[in-house]
Amino acid sequence: MSRYGAVVATFTDLMIAAVEESSRRDQREADIEHLFLALITTDYPAGHALRRAGVSLADARQAVEDQHAHQLQLIGINTGMPEPGRITAHQTTGHQLTRRTEEILYPSGEDEITYTSQVLRRLLEEPSGFISEVLKRLNVSAAEILAELEQALEAASPSTTATAQRGVLTATSTTFLPASAEEIWHLVSDAERIPEWDQTLGTVKNLSDDEGVWEAVVREQLPNGEQMKTKPKSRRRHIRRLLADEPHVIIWGISFPDAPQSNDLQHTVTLTPAEAGTQLEVIVRWIEPTHRLSLRSKVGRAIVGRPLRPVMRYFVRMQAAEFTRSISRHFR
Structure with a gap:
């Protein structure tokens, strides 16, 4: 950026x-x-x-x-x-x-x-x-x-950054919360509470036929009444817990079952004890599913994606910042 x-x-x-x-x-x-x-x-x-x-x-x-x-x-x-x-x-x-x-x-x-x-x-x-x-x-x-x-x-360094490397777009956002890591962990480690800090998601439910996988459906409108514009194939999402180290790190993996060629998404939330509270770090990664793409799709993405890369970096950066704000609101 x-x-x-x-x-x-x-x-x-x-x-x-x-x-x-x-x-x-x-x-x-x-x-x-x-x-x-x-x-x-x-x-x-x-x-x-x-x-x-x-x-x-x-x-x-x-x-x-x-x-x-x-x-x-x-x-x-x-x-x-x-x-x-x-x-x-x-x-x-x-x-x-x-x-x-x-x-x-x-x-x-x-x-x-x-x-x-x-x-x-x-x-x-x-x-x-x-x-x-x-x-x-x-x-x-x-x-x-x-x-x-x-x-x-x-000792300062940027609190929010966005980087791009081949096949992966990453943004990191950090903030301070006046709460313990244990308190924050109860919010960020519960799949069914993800909509409380990812405002784009509505309901989240466990899939009984696939242990460890939750299904989420995108909201039709945001909490402020603004209508969500989501492609039909992107409305349904599957959520998996990739890593849980209580109460320090949780990694959520998100995929789009109706759009297998869409990028996969990862949310990494890290909690570090700090004086009078906790340091919160949220990393958002959009990962290109190269193993699921045809050669034609890969070439097309390379041609179209290059000029859009600065815009996408900004979008992912704002997404990471919004997650930290949403988590922070629960403890302020």
């Missing part, structure tokens, strides 16, 4: 995470506090810096709520904020960023590694002082966070 494409993808990740935070209180506009909260659980340098400085998602949410209540009291309003609920942004539409959040989040020539650090710096310098007051409630200074940020930048 190009430098520009990587920054745009990171921008998208942060924007969606901020919108998800605002949706917990049924708000359609994501403001600077939602962007600040979104940064905490990212696998980018800004997220590492905040967590190393002792900022947890739960404490930061409480500090934001307390600061809002304080500001309302200053103007004589004692009504509290709406009670938070589950993240609902993926089920609704009409979400957007406030103007000041757009200005902070909008890229200005950085690469993927330095981009999130610049977003964090802009938040710390934001003229309203809201984030500064939140940090006071957390007993953390901007100087402490910036010191941790410098160390995080030295």
Whole structure:
């Protein structure tokens, strides 16, 4: 993926995470506090810096709520904020960023590694002082966070990548979850719960005549009401558990029984214990079934596939990122 494409993808990740935070209180506009909260659980340098400085998602949410209540009291309003609920942004539409959040989040020539650090710096310098007051409630200074940020930048690597080699297209996406590996394992290791983090799938059931194989059917519409456009031959899928090392690694293999010449799909989910939570890594692989293709099909794929390769890399990268977001929503 190009430098520009990587920054745009990171921008998208942060924007969606901020919108998800605002949706917990049924708000359609994501403001600077939602962007600040979104940064905490990212696998980018800004997220590492905040967590190393002792900022947890739960404490930061409480500090934001307390600061809002304080500001309302200053103007004589004692009504509290709406009670938070589950993240609902993926089920609704009409979400957007406030103007000041757009200005902070909008890229200005950085690469993927330095981009999130610049977003964090802009938040710390934001003229309203809201984030500064939140940090006071957390007993953390901007100087402490910036010191941790410098160390995080030295050790930084891209959190989402996409690569292509002969016959295999691979994308990797990582994030931080404020939950134990055991808690996350219960979600990602259960075949019948895959639709909870792969929104394209509807029902999943075990095939009684084939032990260890599940059959999934694609949804007709996504949770937000958007219609799914799926070819009839791709609607039915078979799922196999290729590897299970509890609670560390699970690999799911997905094939298309009605379209044997379609690429096979693999989802690898790796859970690594981290301070105050777990590092989540999702690898998506689209594997060309060369052993099932005729010579004519192989030549045709080579001719058509080459110019489409950058588009496919972007598609697979976004797919891996969406899986990490969907898993993350269960624990935020």
